[in-house]
Amino acid sequence: MTDFTPGLSDYPWHVELTTRLQDNDENGHINNVAFYSFFDTGVSRFLKERCPHASRDIVAYVVSSQCQYISPASYPESIFVGLRVVKVGRSSVTYGLSVYAGDAKRRVAHGQFVHVYVERQTDHAVPVPADIKDALESIREEF
Template identity: 50%
Template sequence: MTTDNIRHRGRFTAFDPITTRWADNDLYGHVNNVTYYAWFDTSVNRYLIEQGGLDIHQGQEIAYVVSSSCDYFSPVAYPERIEAGLRVEKLGNSSVTYNIGIFREGEEQACAVGRFVHVFVNRDTDRPVPIPAGVREALERLV
């Protein structure tokens, strides 16, 4: 698959609007790489909470990030409106691999594409558990 295909808006299903902040820019005048990871985490967890019913405060099943990466294609800077596009690359029994595309509002090619792996575990034992049914249903819509 070409880089353009991986970056194309049509590969992503759910979109989350994000407004960059003044504090996101670094000394080079663009959004610092660590901020992208915060966007990934926020976008994924918002989806799990709002669409999958994940109870991050009281639920027995929680999700740990076990792997993450990002490929950068073009810089983003304050002030820009962007969108995080979300898709599921792989859905397992207790784990899920996401792709998150960071798009300038209305653009077809992502400025960056992240990869983010969650493993669902029991809150008390830290042992892997099956993805909760409501969360799995929501994730299946992103495959």
């Protein structure tokens, strides 16, 4: 076990997102469901940027996700999502993510997100395509 708490700069890839007033809940904090959207947006932007010509016949389905909340964030704070790849399997990839908020980029949540690659026509798992696997390996890191 480690006492290391990663900062945004410890992640090999990150993206800045804009919060919206509707992201806040009745307590004035960003609602928990928004964090899953931040995870999804971070992963999707990475894949679109690094794998723009990925096959439309093979798609990635989210099969698991989890989030641990550390401290609240609120609109209109900027959100920063740090992304790394924890593991690349035969047909799956596990991402490690952290969400940071505000000018100080304080860590407000972290979690994991798992994709399984499937053939769109059959919904059967297939190996991670080589070009995508190469992109994923470029941000693979262990803390």
